[in-house]
Amino acid sequence: MLATRIRRWKPVALTTAAVLVGLTAPALTATPAVATTTAYDSTYYKNAIGKTGTSLKSALHTIITPQTKLSYSAVWEALKATDQDPNNSNNVKLLYSGISRSKSLNGGNTGNWNREHVWAQSHGDFGTSAGPGTDLHHLRPEDVQVNSIRGNKDFDNGGSSFTNSGGSLTDSNSFEPRDAVKGDVARMILYMAVRYEGDDSWPDLEPNDAVTNGSVPLHGRLSVLKQWNDEDPPDAFEERRNQLIYDTYQKNRNPFIDHPEWVEAIW
Numbered sequence: 535m536l537a538t539r540i541r542r543w544k545p546v547a548l549t550t551a552a553v554l555v556g557l558t559a560p561a562l563t564a565t566p567a568v569a570t571t572t573a574y575d576s577t578y579y580k581n582a583i584g585k586t587g588t589s590l591k592s593a594l595h596t597i598i599t600p601q602t603k604l605s606y607s608a609v610w611e612a613l614k615a616t617d618q619d620p621n622n623s624n625n626v627k628l629l630y631s632g633i634s635r636s637k638s639l640n641g642g643n644t645g646n647w648n649r650e651h652v653w654a655q656s657h658g659d660f661g662t663s664a665g666p667g668t669d670l671h672h673l674r675p676e677d678v679q680v681n682s683i684r685g686n687k688d689f690d691n692g693g694s695s696f697t698n699s700g701g702s703l704t705d706s707n708s709f710e711p712r713d714a715v716k717g718d719v720a721r722m723i724l725y726m727a728v729r730y731e732g733d734d735s736w737p738d739l740e741p742n743d744a745v746t747n748g749s750v751p752l753h754g755r756l757s758v759l760k761q762w763n764d765e766d767p768p769d770a771f772e773e774r775r776n777q778l779i780y781d782t783y784q785k786n787r788n789p790f791i792d793h794p795e796w797v798e799a800i801w
Contacts, residue, residue: 565764567794574792582789586799594728594789594796601786603664609649610640612783613675616775627771629674629718630684630711632700642678650676652719653726654686658737658751666730666739670779671788672722684709688745688754689719689762708745708755717766720759721790724797727753728789741801756801763790763797 575583582593614637619625625634628647639646652672660666677698691710693703701712711719723741732738737751744754768791776791790797
């Protein structure tokens, strides 16, 4: 059963009528996520409730570390389920571009979709082995060429558009996802930072505020990711995806989808 959530409103633009009478719309700013209540607080998250800072991060790490690990080949079929287009069950919804593409067009050629590692593989050099390289909580379908354009860049605001961008932007050292998935990206990066702490043969993954991380196990920019988490709270697609990964595949959850306010509580 899906968790019960207390949702908050996103800012809305002023109406045309308001503009006509001379009112000026205020600049949109990030609003800190408010506390949420989920059906898992008394069970799955019971040892994290009420904690903050490093104590909360440690508790969540202990909670989400036990998981069923997939092979990299099994990720193909899993993504066809977790990222199914809600308006077309034959398609998947691509992360950065927002394109709806046939599930059958998975592969490595132009016009295909492939497996995008939102936490770039090279940021810690974990490859595609079972573990961080196959963790569905940060693997998403994306157009082959768009995936290549993103490469291993850190996330930040700014840049230029490109073919099939869907509103995403890029420059020489950073990538900005389209507005509708900015929060998704932030919560995926921060999930990885809590799940992989260097105590199970994988690198200790951590967020920082840089856009030049290269091959070190760091990913940025934290200040921007926190802003995106507030500006773009979890939606039904993201919540369904989290539930499906928990129920059907890995048996663990992304806590920042259930409790986006925990981002600020930790960082």
